Amino acid sequence: MGTDSQLEQNQSMPKVDLLKDAGKLKFTDVVYMKRLEEQNLQRAKRVQGYRKSNNRLAFALALGVIGIYTYTIYSVKQEKFLDDFEEPEKTIEKAA
Template sequence: MPKVDLLKDTEKLKFTDIIYMKRLEEQNLQRAKKVLRYRKSNNRLAFALTFGVLGIYTYTIYSVKQEKFLDDFEEPEKTIELPK
């Protein structure tokens, strides 16, 4: 369908066509605003989840580094039994 230029094709358009076009433009603008709100909300949620996961990860790494129970572990000496 060819594009309509409102300045050049005014004689071809009816008054009702112009009203319908304006009505659709308004509906499209409202839909775009709604989508933009959802996008902002989704971005905030994504950042919150990302920071939560990174916080849990760094806390886990930090707490594991503090554990010392395996640092003092001494291996038992190996004994060789001689045959009798």
């Protein structure tokens, strides 16, 4: 049961406050934290760029779909070959 209680305790890690925990942190810990913050900021900027390009692509695809749909509706309205179509009369030939 000792490992289960340790796992439960490790489920939520305590947040670090730089002002309160300044005495507990080493200089290298602070340097690593700043380095990770910079890397996270760069990652966030990269993701933001991906999001913009994905939104542009989605907009372009939506415009393409709407264009194809409107063209199809327009071209079907122009077809008039079935308007003058008359059904042929059915003739029944009796075998003699």
